[in-house]
Amino acid sequence: MASTVTATATPSDTFKCDQCLSGLHTCFICKLDDSNLVKCSYRDCGKYYHQACANTHPLTIYEDKKLHCPLHLCASCAKGDSKNEKAGVGKLFKCIRCPSAYHTGDFCIAAGSRIVSGCNIICGDHYHRDKKTASQHSHINVNWCFNCSLGGTLVCCETCPAAFHMECLKPEEKPSPDNVWFCNDCKYGVRPRYGDIVWVKLGSYRWWPSEICHPEHVPLNIQQKSHEIGEFAVHFLGSNDYNWVHRGRVFAFQDGDKGSKESQKHKNINKMYKLAIEQASEGYTQLTLIRENTDQQIAKICDSRPKRYKYIKSNLPIPPAKLGKVDVEEIQICDCKPEDHVLTTPAV
Ligand SMILES: [Zn+2]
Numbered sequence: 001m002a003s004t005v006t007a008t009a010t011p012s013d014t015f016k017c018d019q020c021l022s023g024l025h026t027c028f029i030c031k032l033d034d035s036n037l038v039k040c041s042y043r044d045c046g047k048y049y050h051q052a053c054a055n056t057h058p059l060t061i062y063e064d065k066k067l068h069c070p071l072h073l074c075a076s077c078a079k080g081d082s083k084n085e086k087a088g089v090g091k092l093f094k095c096i097r098c099p100s101a102y103h104t105g106d107f108c109i110a111a112g113s114r115i116v117s118g119c120n121i122i123c124g125d126h127y128h129r130d131k132k133t134a135s136q137h138s139h140i141n142v143n144w145c146f147n148c149s150l151g152g153t154l155v156c157c158e159t160c161p162a163a164f165h166m167e168c169l170k171p172e173e174k175p176s177p178d179n180v181w182f183c184n185d186c187k188y189g190v191r192p193r194y195g196d197i198v199w200v201k202l203g204s205y206r207w208w209p210s211e212i213c214h215p216e217h218v219p220l221n222i223q224q225k226s227h228e229i230g231e232f233a234v235h236f237l238g239s240n241d242y243n244w245v246h247r248g249r250v251f252a253f254q255d256g257d258k259g260s261k262e263s264q265k266h267k268n269i270n271k272m273y274k275l276a277i278e279q280a281s282e283g284y285t286q287l288t289l290i291r292e293n294t295d296q297q298i299a300k301i302c303d304s305r306p307k308r309y310k311y312i313k314s315n316l317p318i319p320p321a322k323l324g325k326v327d328v329e330e331i332q333i334c335d336c337k338p339e340d341h342v343l344t345t346p347a348v
């Protein structure tokens, strides 16, 4: 890790930190020191990476052999596509511990992230399980396939409840034998967000339709309950109950979700569950509309901006400009001399 710099004199223009003096920097992904790292080419970014580490991240961009690290794209908007224009527009929250960034505001940021100062955050991925509440929070996978809804032998995501049949995964998504497996959302940095309608499993209760709440919008007694980075408050729909949960027990509610079959024993709970499903469907429809609206507004901003410039190797006309034909003999030569101060126009 970086050592502390003690200022013994006012830094002059040529001030360099220990890392720059020794040429030994820390890779922002694997946290190992190395002298053979690539620096992000964004001004003021200052992050270094092993080429191999940077290559593992879907939002790393190489343009003209220059590295653009993932800290310059909103992971929620990009959804794993580094060419998504919207993802690079506007101000971003940047995690100080890993290369994750989200648009500022409450819209894109991963639920459970902590704002440290200004645009610096510790994102929700840096979750350390508290021993007291461990059993309620341990990561759990569903026992059906997210693609076909049937049971059987499933490939389980390491960080969220997602599970799939091997044969329901696309060839490029299949796990390699010796590796732990992550679903696309987990791989791409797409995390639960505030306002999301989700399924939540608390302890041994059944999966329950819920809404992820911004911490400022939950009752005071819930706000005051102890919680860790990476935990966020959910409102169990159809009830007045709230609790802090972690993304290991949360997955997105989809249009048309009906939930599990009702058991005959608990009439009251069945009633609440039915209400919860209704509220979740309504909430989902509303949320989809709001998000589509915002997406359109951002798309408008993207369209009105000039396209990013590209380096060209030699001077070439870029359409609609054309290369004109010039007959050298027809060009009239002026009478100016290099030492003249007043330029004359050529005689017609
Ligand atoms: Zn330095």
Ligand SMILES: [Zn+2]
Pocket (backbone or CB within 6 Å): 027, 028, 029, 030, 031, 032, 049, 050, 053
């Ligand atoms: Zn590395």
Ligand SMILES: [Zn+2]
Pocket (backbone or CB within 6 Å): 040, 041, 042, 045, 046, 047, 068, 069, 070, 071, 072
């Ligand atoms: Zn960078």
Ligand SMILES: [Zn+2]
Pocket (backbone or CB within 6 Å): 074, 075, 076, 077, 078, 087, 102, 103, 108
């Ligand atoms: Zn975003």
Ligand SMILES: [Zn+2]
Pocket (backbone or CB within 6 Å): 095, 096, 097, 098, 099, 100, 122, 123, 124, 125, 126
């Ligand atoms: Zn992070």
Ligand SMILES: [Zn+2]
Pocket (backbone or CB within 6 Å): 145, 146, 147, 148, 149, 150, 164, 165, 168
């Ligand atoms: Zn399946």
Ligand SMILES: [Zn+2]
Pocket (backbone or CB within 6 Å): 157, 158, 159, 160, 161, 162, 182, 183, 184, 185, 186, 187
């Ligand atoms: Zn996952």
